[in-house]
Amino acid sequence: MSDLKPDLTLDNSGLSCPMPIIKTKKAMDGMKVGEILKMVATDPGSVSDIQAWVKKTGQELLEQEKEGEKFVFYIRKVK
Amino acid sequence: MSEESAKRLAIIATHGTLDMAYPPFILSTAAVAMDMEAAIFFTFFGLEILKKGRIDKLKVSPVANPAMPMKIPNIIAMLPGMTPLATTMMNSWMRKAKVPKLSELLATAQEMGVRLIGCQMTMDVMGVKKEDLIDGIEIGGAATFLEFASQNAVTLSF
Numbered sequence: 598m599s600d601l602k603p604d605l606t607l608d609n610s611g612l613s614c615p616m617p618i619i620k621t622k623k624a625m626d627g628m629k630v631g632e633i634l635k636m637v638a639t640d641p642g643s644v645s646d647i648q649a650w651v652k653k654t655g656q657e658l659l660e661q662e663k664e665g666e667k668f669v670f671y672i673r674k675v676k
Numbered sequence: 677m678s679e680e681s682a683k684r685l686a687i688i689a690t691h692g693t694l695d696m697a698y699p700p701f702i703l704s705t706a707a708v709a710m711d712m713e714a715a716i717f718f719t720f721f722g723l724e725i726l727k728k729g730r731i732d733k734l735k736v737s738p739v740a741n742p743a744m745p746m747k748i749p750n751i752i753a754m755l756p757g758m759t760p761l762a763t764t765m766m767n768s769w770m771r772k773a774k775v776p777k778l779s780e781l782l783a784t785a786q787e788m789g790v791r792l793i794g795c796q797m798t799m800d801v802m803g804v805k806k807e808d809l810i811d812g813i814e815i816g817g818a819a820t821f822l823e824f825a826s827q828n829a830v831t832l833s834f
Contacts, residue, residue, distance in 0.1 A: 611774050618710070619709045619788070622708075622709035623709075
């Protein structure tokens with residue numbers, strides 16, 4: 598378990614491509630710079646997709662971990 | 677993000693079938709989520725996707741489609757009823773994998789600002805009127821699409 602304190606948690610469990618990325622983008626749009634989003638997904642493709650997404654959008658992936666069937670990502674809004 | 681990174685995704689959709697309608701919507705909505713602009717040009721049979729009430733009724737044919745998990749010879753696949761059967765099966769796989777319905781992806785694409793361009797020439801050839809197509813789309817020709825695609829775009833055709 599991460600000790601990062603998310604400002605918002607978004608559960609994308611059960612959703613498949615492209616919904617985790619789309620919902621992450623929408624959630625981040627409503628957040629302030631510096632805030633941390635905790636995103637939970639069960640789609641194994643989201644591991645690669647979130648890394649690609651932060652690379653393209655310039656956001657920062659702070660941590661990612663696997664909790665059973667779930668993939669958990671901590672993303673900081675940097676712009 | 678490097679300065680050379682493409683800013684746009686320009687897609688040409690030429691097939692009005694269930695299997696070929698998905699990638700344009702998945703990729704265009706993902707592109708907007710990645711801070712890119714996206715446009716889909718619906719031409720030839722791809723225009724079918726934009727017809728009112730059609731998008732969730734698109735079919736997939738098992739004929740000449742050897743990658744379908746349902747392995748049947750073409751001579752059987754061409755029999756009446758096989759296309760609806762393949763379509764029902766594919767829709768159930770998609771539901772099981774929790775992939776959104778095409779109408780949901782279309783609504784998401786429109787909400788996110790993906791440009792949906794219906795091909796004027798195809799409309800003329802097939803006798804399709806503007807009121808036969810869904811609301812909130814553009815009608816245009818090759819130049820409309822190319823003007824968008826010519827500026828720092830990734831271009832894909834389906």
